[in-house]
Amino acid sequence: MKRIIVTIVVVAGLLALIGWVLTNNKKENEAKTAVVAETGGATVVKAATVSRQPIVLDFSANGNFAANQDLKLLSEVSGRITKLLVREGARVNRGQVLALVDPELTNLDKQVAEENLQKLKTDYARYKSSYETGGVTKSQLDDIELQLRNAEIKLQQESRRVADANIKAPINGTINSRSVEIGTYLSPGTELFEIVDLSQLKLKVTANETQVVNLNVGDEVTITSTVFPAKEFTGKVSFIAAKADNTLNYPVEIIINNSATSELRAGMYGTAHFKFPQQEPTILIPRGAFVGGVNSNQVYVLGADSAAAIRKVIAGRIFGEQVEIVKGLEEGETVITSGQINLVDGAKVDAQVDSTNSQR
Template identity: 45%
Template sequence: MKKVIITGLVIIAALAGIIYTLNGNKAKNKAETDTVAQQNAAVAVRTETVEVKELNTQYITNGIIIPKQEVMLSAETSGRITKLLVEEGTLVKVGQTLAIIDGDKQNVTLTNAQAVYNNAQSEYNRFNSAFSTGGVTQQQLEQAKLQLENAKNNLESARISFSDINIKASFTGIVNKRNIEVGSYVSPGQQLFEIVNVSSLKLKVNVDEKNISTVTTGQTVKIEVNVLPNQVFQGKVTFIAPKADSNLNFPIELEIENNSKNELKAGMYATAYIGNEEKATVLAIPRTAFVGSVSSNQVFVVQDGKAVLKTVTSGRSFGDYIEIVSGLEKGMQAITSGQINLLDGMPVEIIN
């Protein structure tokens, strides 16, 4: 009996030890889980210190170069292509013939119209002579004159149709696309050639409301192109939009003269430097620090390990940096990446 009691006590002690150990592990796991949860709650962000910078006062903006002139030449008449006189990449002059359409039908029409016109001219001359001697009436003469006018109009129409068999360039440029081959049958309206003029190009860019007053039509602007790093081009402002877009930016157009080698191509990425190259000392933050866009005037800063949303007054644009007139102080940490995951007051972890 005594042995049974001792065995029972041992079992109870063992169970108590197991329960104690399990409870200890549970508390430890909970503490670790809470710590991980707290760490995971912090949003990873990148920051940059708000500081006074010496920046170039030129307004810098980017855009894509487009052709000043481009046109898709279409067939004006139906027929089969009998001659192709240019290839893709060929430089063509205004009025140059690019292709010829089989003109047998148009030629027959023109010949018939010429014959009808000649006959109407003879009839009118005969009636006019007879009228002077009283051989025909005024009404008969007017009828002959009307027939002559109709024949003349039909002849002119036939001449235009006959001239349409020659596909000609409407301006000097380069053949960018050719959609036909010899023997192709074409119909009116079918696109045949794309001609692009690259001797002069355009650059469309946006200027914000704070800088648009410094831009004038005819103003000269320095242009740089990423793929031509050792060259500087000159652009001239040809258009300033009278109305801003939804982001309070004003679209403007610059005309750029290409160099002698026509190295500028439509589709290239270019940078425009508007204004004089001077220096200004201003409190500034990266453009990427703004929530959404610069026009939002909202910036997150890190304070006591949390993201704090600040409303600021922005000033001039200096390319990648924006002047801060009020709302931030020197030394603050402005969040430049990760804002999409933030709400005001959320804990953050700086990963710079």
Template identity: 55%
Template sequence: MKRVIIIIVVIVAALGAIAYVLSNNKKKNEAKTAFIAEGGGAVAVRVATVEKKVVDLDFVANGNFAPKQELNFLSENAGRVTAIYVDEGARVSKGQVLARVDAEIINTDRETAQATLQNAQRDEARYQSSYETGGVTQQQLDQAKLATRNAKLRLQASQRKVSDANIKSPINGIINKRYIEVGAFVNTQGTQLFEIVDVSKLKLKVNVNESQVANLKIGDNIEIKSSIFPDEKFSGKVTFIAAKADATLNFPIEVEVSNNTKNSLRAGMYGTAVFNFPKQAPSILVPRTSFVGSVSSNQVFVYDKSNNTSKVRKVVTGRILGDNVEILDGLKEGETVITSGQINLAEGTAVSIVK
């Protein structure tokens, strides 16, 4: 019994949904019929006057600040950490010693390489002397010279490792994280030591659409605002413009921003890029809906006031500016373009304007 009731309820709900859809479609058809009827037998259309307007290209875009430089600093030598000279939050300079790794094994390798070089140099001197008296061949002398060069290279590599026992900062910045403690063992496979971030300059990453990116170029100066520091003034410069749109058909842009002397801005904060452009000369604009099919068709219908008919007009389009399109050629100021009803029009079709 319960199952029968459920089936009946489902059937009633389905019939109700069908009735609602049919009623809604009937209302839409009646509205279309009324719209056409207003034309008095002609095709009812809506129109817009072709006007010259000043194009405002200014816009703003929001994004997040990212550090211009950040580095996850890894170990290059194996050993035990014997000293750490900086804490998290410390400001460091390029070349400053941050920590030291026990260099006992490294020093031993250097001493061995030094002894090997000295022996190779003595052997080369003996071979050179013997060669001059005919005691050895040219090949034996060349092998002695090669052994000396190889020993020099091994010594240089060992000396580099000794120098690397003092872990130095490769950039200017702030120690954002420290991953080691005194007594910890690091290996040559790249133990993470420090995360260093430079916020003296940051990158503001924003996205712009196709009409906006067309007016940008590398090196443009941009005003930057921060809601956290509304009284502070920041400036930036466009350093990157994507050559390809992303999945949302927007173009990623990067603006390099100079921080203030207090480094108030921090990576991860929100920022606003204000793009200001010189005042533009007035341009002929028409609604985007004026085009037959799409803007790429370069075809519109013009309303002929003398006999209330439609005329096909080929035009040359410029920039797409929101809901309007710039017309470079094909229309004159004061003419009237048809903005709706084009699907029912042809050359010379009688039309009636619906307000």
């Protein structure tokens, strides 16, 4: 019995819900009918007057400053550090000695290599003399000659190790960090210093496909930074990627000379302002005016008899929400910008011309 009652209640509820939906649909249809009656059966659309507008190619892009060179200096020798000649924050020049490694073992190895080389030179001279008199074979002479060449190479290697015991800066820059202390034992590959060259900075930004086609390597760019809002810096485009990244934007690098003031630092936030010459005015229409998207190259134009006529156009460059029309529209014509989904070619419309759509 309870199951029957529950079923009756559910059915009654469903019938009530269906009745409510039908009533609402009827009201909506009556409202639409009233609108159509007021407009004489015409479809209400939004439109804009076609006009020539100036094209502004200028744009700005944000990014972070990076050091021109950021080098982690690694040890090439084994040994214990006996002296450190620089501290963090010190400015260094290329070739400047930064630290000394105990040279005792490397000097001994070099001495052994020198003595071995001298002995082989004497042996080679004796073998060569004996070969001329038939005392040794050509194979024996070749063997001692090979040993001599290997000994010369060994001495070069040991001389290089002795020189590397004086750890030198490979670039100009600032010691950003120091990873060792006096007494630290080094192995090849041990990190010693991080040297940062701030004489030039790189500002890395991105540009979309419309913007990147107007850029060239060597173009001057105005740079601003939130840290120095009252100052402007000048940079030059040094790199433009040939391929877009995963966001379909093209990485661009700008070099800024920083040696004069050294105010900017790596990691700071910056904005690049790209300026271009004024372009000739051209016909621009809203992106939304296209039927089914810009690639369709079709728009509705309002005729003199308030009828919508489909028009084939040729779209050019896209500037945000505005699209350049290369061919197909003339100044003074009215293009429908909204409501095209309800239109067919020749349909009567009640156009509400929006003057703001005519402005970029």
